[in-house]
Ligand SMILES: Nc1nc2c(c(=O)[nH]1)N(C=O)[C@@H](CNc1ccc(C(=O)N[C@@H](CCC(=O)O)C(=O)O)cc1)CN2
């Protein structure tokens with residue numbers, strides 16, 4: 375399947391989900407994420423976790439379930455979220471705390487108010503939770519087509535774990551992958567954890 379077709383199909387599939395479907399699937403994904411952290415002892419190393427904040431009207435995975443659980447149970451973890459620079463199409467990255475003031479951007483994505491806050495370098499990130507519309511059995515992904523995450527993930531350390539979160543199972547293969555596409559290491563769905571790198 376090509377990216378354009380996958381994008382259309384999965385945008386349509388998402389629209390069929392009720393708010394309750396998204397919530398239930400997001401809870402299963404969050405549970406699998408914390409099981410994965412525990413199994414690999416990742417939380418012990420006080421990792422820095424970068425996550426997207428969900429676009430509610432697009433029925434994205436509700437990452438707030440993961441964030442709130444980290445704030446209550448894993449207080450040694452640092453959470454970073456992206457802010458989109460509309461003029462350069464680049465992402466900048468800022469700390470997220472329970473008291474961080476947020477504003478919605480033009481796509482309905484909550485972002486920290488960045489006055490006087492220093493941005494954080496992608497070299498600091500140990501885990502990145504990656505938004506997607508579709509992924510394939512090799513770990514390739516398709517987003518909204520802006521190339522934001524492809525550019526961002528290229529700046530992360532090679533040992534940073536790139537973990538996709540998907541409400542749906544993978545497709546067999548995305549056929550028109552490009553040199554600049556950065557594949558996922560892992561993808562978590564409501565049903566299972568897909569591992570793409572050893
Ligand atoms: N939650 C979240 N944050 C993210 C991303 C994401 O996919 N999800 N991005 C990942 O790169 C970046 C923002 N990228 C985006 C690019 C385009 C549109 C957009 O055009 N939205 C249209 C609908 C798209 C469609 O239906 O085809 C809109 O809101 O009208 C939204 C986000 C950075 N932050």
Ligand SMILES: Nc1ncnc2c1ncn2[C@@H]1O[C@H](COP(=O)(O)OP(=O)(O)OP(=O)(O)O)[C@@H](O)[C@H]1O
Pocket residue numbers: 377505515516517518519520521522523524525528552554555
């Ligand atoms: N590192 C990069 N440098 C320059 N252009 C890039 C880079 N990464 C991706 N692009 C370009 O960005 C455009 C969109 O890429 P693609 O269709 O893979 O986006 P996507 O992965 O669906 O979106 P997103 O990453 O925002 O979720 C393509 O034209 C691609 O060539």
